[in-house]
Amino acid sequence: MARPSKHRGARDLAAALRERVRAETGPALPASPHRVAMAYPSPYAVGMSSLGYQRITMLLREAGIAAERVFLPDDPDEHERSGTPPLSCETGTPLGRFPVIAVSFAYETELLGLFRLLDLAGVPVLREERNEHHPRILIGGPITMASPTFLAPFADAMLLGEAEDVVVTAVAEALRQDREAWLDTVAALPGGWVPERDGARLPAMAKASERHLPARSAWLAPEAELSSMFLLEGERGCHRACAFCVLRRTTNGGMRLVDGDRVLSLVPDEARKVGLVGAAISDHPELPRLLEALVASGRQVSVSSLRADRIAKRPGIAHWLRQSGARTLTTASDGASERLRRAMSKGTTHEHLLACAQQAGSLGFDIFKVYMMIGVPGETEADLDELVASTRELAAAARPARLALGVAPFAAKRQTPLDGQPFAGIKVVEERLKRLDRSLRGAAEVRPASARWAWVEHELAQGGAEAGLAMLTAWRAGGTFSAVKRALLEVDPATRRPWTRYEAPLVDPIVRRPPVDEAACPSP
């Protein structure tokens, strides 16, 4: 019988990992002398729910490279106590033994996870402390679309943007070439960035060629957060212009649609749960038909993001989601008031949200969930008053479904019109959250994200290499929020280089209509 978690030693940890992997269905590791680690700086459940991580791992394998998956352990302290490094899922190889570690990085605050992962592996976190005997570290992933510069002190090289066309070359040449020649190779690739040479001069982002679309899962993993779900891209990118969003239309040319029949043809028979993925998936003109077909084949379906205007105008979306067994209908308002949503080119109105709430109630959903942000530039008490009043109205319209308000503090991102906007302040945000909670008690459940860690996210997104180094100082001092705050406050503001400051005005009046033919989208 397995011993309780707190007493587990190296053998137990390796056995638990093998058991987790045995429960998956997925491809075998190719027999290859070329072995690399595909690392994720968060635990297995998170990493295996990342379509990008799975896709890049598979691209390497298809090219004959044995890419083995390594995740931040669920309990890093347990690994430290037992002297067990992070192990690969496929062969149990310690992370530090791989010649190359490719890291998929999604969120700013995963930086502490990266430190822990490398430290447990015995790999110096700082690039300048590594030598030719240490693995080379190549970083890519969604973070590179927004704010990659805080990662500069830790990466040998990075791939910015969509890496599908370039990752195989970058990894294969890391195994073959000496370090300087390899850095030359990466620097010449689209999206290739070598921080030690380029400083804060960033290349344009890479854009994947059409042959790589759509990305889809290679594994069905019961222990993933999206348990045993087959993830499939219905489209990539977005043609809209929300001023806070790094996926807005200026990123890599906007929305690229995948034909509906092709989407359906790629769902394997064994997938009983399907997640349709895409920044603007609810703008896919065939979405109701896709949902209907998947439900008719007896599958559970979920959709990565739903715009309120689309749910409002295409009732088939909520209907088929409910038919597939969904209990929660989720959308986003993002701004507290109509005025703020207009200023951020969000294009969602109270009327759209009201129509969604009514559908949640009438279709039998348990919960109607609305994501929004507070602390956006220019937000006033009057905006919050409007938020409270409109939320009460939505809660009444959604009954018997309950209303949940997911509230995230605004953190400005690079590559957006709101780049450079200050954080509202931890105290300000906490007070606004308390006020919301008080005012909405009995009407809606307020589910806030941490104001403190949103501030950290903001500082990293806006800061450069110095902010990354400050996080390392904080991690070495224990990694608590107070250590992080102390270190980040010492960063000289002058080091925040406006490397791609966006010149567009805050208010972007152009909200192009998406390529949706409403008549072609039948309602149930």
Ligand code: SF4
């Ligand atoms: S619709 Fe969504 S993905 Fe598109 S720009 Fe707005 S927030 Fe970003």
